[in-house]
Amino acid sequence: MDPRLHKAAVQGNTASLAALLGEKQLGAKILNSTTPQGNTALHIAAGLGRVAFAEAAAAEHGDLLVARNDQGDTPLHLAARAGKMAVADMLITFITMAGACWPEEEPLMMMNKTRNTPLHEAVKQRRSAVALRLLAAEPNCGHTPNVDMQTPLHIAAREGLADVVDKILDQPWVPEKFVTADNVSGTALHQAVLGGHTRVVEILLMKTAPGLIDLTDAVGNTALHFAAQKNDKRMVRMLLDHRPDLAHRRNERQQSALHVAAYYGSTAAAAELLRHSPDAAEMLDREGRNAVHVAVSSGKVDALRCLLGRVRPAEVVNRGDNSGDTPLHLAAKMARIKSALMLLRDPRVDPCLLNRDGHSARSLVEERVAGGEMDAYVVYLWEKLKKYESRRCKNQQLPPVATYQSLRSRRPGSGSNDEYFELSVGTYTLVATLIATVTFAATFTMPGGYNQNTGLAIHADRAPFKIFVVSNTVAMCSAIVVVFCFIWAWRDPVKFKLDQLTWGHRLTVVACLAMIVSLMTSVYLTVLPTERWLAYLVIAIGACTPAVVILILRWEVFYVPL
Secondary structure: OOHHHHHHHHHOOHHHHHHHHHOOOOHHHHHHOOOOOOOOHHHHHHHHOOHHHHHHHHHHOHHHHHOOOOOOOOHHHHHHHHOOHHHHHHHHHHHHHHOOOOOOOOHHHOOOOOOOOHHHHHHHOOOHHHHHHHHHHOHHHHHOOOOOOOOHHHHHHHHOOHHHHHHHOOOOOOHHHHOOOOOOOOOHHHHHHHHOOHHHHHHHHHHOOHHHHHOOOOOOOOHHHHHHHOOOHHHHHHHHHHOHHHHHOOOOOOOOHHHHHHHHOOHHHHHHHHHHOHHHHHOOOOOOOOHHHHHHHOOOHHHHHHHHHHOOOHHHHOOOOOOOOOHHHHHHHOOOHHHHHHHHHOOOOOOOOOOOOOOOHHHHHHHHHHOOOOOHHHHHHHHHHHHHHHHHOOOOOOOOOOOHHHHHHOOOOOOHHHHHHHHHHHHHHHHHHHHHHHHHHHHOOOOOOEOOOOOOEOOOOOHHHHHHHHHHHHHHHHHHHHHHHHHOOOOOHHHHHHHHHHHHHHHHHHHHHHHHHHHHHHHHHHHOOOOHHHHHHHHHHHHHHHHHHHHHHHHHHHOOOO
16 A cells, blocks of 8 residues: 555545546545555545544545455445444445445454454444444344354343344344354343343343244253353342242253352342242253252352252252252262352251162262262261261161271372371461460569559559550460460371360460450550550550451451461
């Protein structure tokens, strides 16, 4: 392309264009020149919004309106993509005035190499004004699929362009042209649900064919499956109000929307689904699992809690899948500790049931140990399962119960779990020793010092001093107990993990809290008479420290980090 023409197109300089067109040796043929990427001067002007230049170029050489660059884009594609409304309107006007005299397809419907029309480009970039102008000129271009089988209606629904969706649906809608079997993203309704655009969903349900809500994506998911995945309670309610039987529709894996909600941990969606269709909890997927199974296998504890609180029949929580595994079996087999403990606390859950291999949940945990897993939490779960079996399965024949010795004999010689255990014991011992040392030293350096005549603490008669003495003693004694417990940890590491490690962790937490109280009371005694604000500031910081720790670690601060 002539550098002068390129500069004129970038700047929108119509005078320079007129001068170039007036040169005898160049003439109108200069407008046919292109850049290395195949862009004409009209492409450049359209993409930059140079209206006057684009109008002059189009008037001089009308074939530029259908010229394509290396990507197959026409000038209208670039104007729509960039949202240049004035240029787009001018191009559409020129195209409309020319009528049906184009050698190729209609310019408003021309596709680039990805089969995107100008309307595709406009809605992809959320250019609503340009999209509405295109639809006004060509109302039938809203249902043309691109290479990804996405129509402008799909994209507008996904982007939440309610006005564009409404305009597209003003034209008669033919479902066969709208939905394709290989469209993995589903219909426009699926896309609107996925984007959480309730207004678009309302328009689609109101203005499209009644069967739209029944259409699925390539793997059989309805729009309700998508709403369950996104945990959109409002969308779930809207779809079920429109078609209640959607709760019982399955995809190719035989999963209902409740299965999907359980898999993704969508508690709000699951609660709404069960409110509309309580019997959806009884539906089974291809593996014979209900939503409770799925919540356990996916490790979604909140979803499991939601289901247990809303599912009534005991048969659901004790249902065996194709392998005979109940949700409790799955939790034991997959070491879902929190899920298993939650199930055990539910009185409807039967720990005595056997799967098709003759295993109870407890014996499945022992199988994990036989495979080399000797995690403290797994052994803790084993203890709990034994306890519940002994209470509720006295008259039933179950697999023999293993002993501590047999479990230890199956344990691998050394591994990362042992190394982590050694590191934890060393850390606790070091922390407890430091606390004991500091608190012991504080005993002989009382806040405010001693009376030189009597040898008594100066503040001994004050209430804060008494609180200091008690809290300091609690911190020191708790730390000493932890030290002694951990000294004997090597005698029986498995039993230690089960019975003593939790207490050691709790006593360490108590010692740390007592140290904070000691700090606050000692500062209060020594600083308050001279700097009241400083004393209160230290007390406020100390009081907030436990809250900050809980805020960072949540309630995990009370559990042993193994």
